[in-house]
Amino acid sequence: QHPAVTPAEDFILDLLEAKGVIVKSVIDGLRSQLESGSSGCAIDQAKLESLISAHGVSPMQLAALLAESFDMEAVDLSNSLPSSAALDVVGYDLARKYNALPLEVDDVELKIAVSNPLDTDAADSISHLSKRSVICCVAPQSAIMQAIQEHYGRAEIGSTDNADPF
Numbered sequence: 001q002h003p004a005v006t007p008a009e010d011f012i013l014d015l016l017e018a019k020g021v022i023v024k025s026v027i028d029g030l031r032s033q034l035e036s037g038s039s040g041c042a043i044d045q046a047k048l049e050s051l052i053s054a055h056g057v058s059p060m061q062l063a064a065l066l067a068e069s070f071d072m073e074a075v076d077l078s079n080s081l082p083s084s085a086a087l088d089v090v091g092y093d094l095a096r097k098y099n100a101l102p103l104e105v106d107d108v109e110l111k112i113a114v115s116n117p118l119d120t121d122a123a124d125s126i127s128h129l130s131k132r133s134v135i136c137c138v139a140p141q142s143a144i145m146q147a148i149q150e151h152y153g154r155a156e157i158g159s160t161d162n163a164d165p166f
Helices: 007-018 024-036 043-051 059-069 084-089 092-098 120-130 141-151
Strands: 100-105 108-115 135-138
Touching: 007 024, 007 043, 007 059, 007 141, 024 108, 043 059, 043 141, 059 135, 059 141, 084 100, 084 108, 092 100, 092 120, 092 135, 100 141, 108 120, 108 141, 120 135
Parallel strands: 108 135
Antiparallel strands: 100 108
């Protein structure tokens, strides 16, 4: 429908309008702003969060709306610490690649925080690589990126070796 707006961005904007969070005229303006700077290939979650925040919707409010739409839990990462076992199961490079923060793990399941619940490839790939079923919850992208930097430690950041991500 909107040539340079990705289907994920379009879904999010439609959701905000349908829930009455942002009025249609503002949504149309946001679409125009996204179109002007988008390649149309991948969602620019950071840009989208920033544009929406400028209209009074916090990243956490957006995460809560997305979580509700997908029958998932919204998680505030400032109040949730990932277990060291979960961090061990999903390596730094994998967490960065999929913008997913592992939170809890057992022998069967892995709970991760994602910013884009429309990106099923992230959950599928992490499930396959961890050999566990994945339960997704939703958190703001900015919070996930900050938590990845905090919890994986500086030693792994910038690592480009070909070690097993687990």
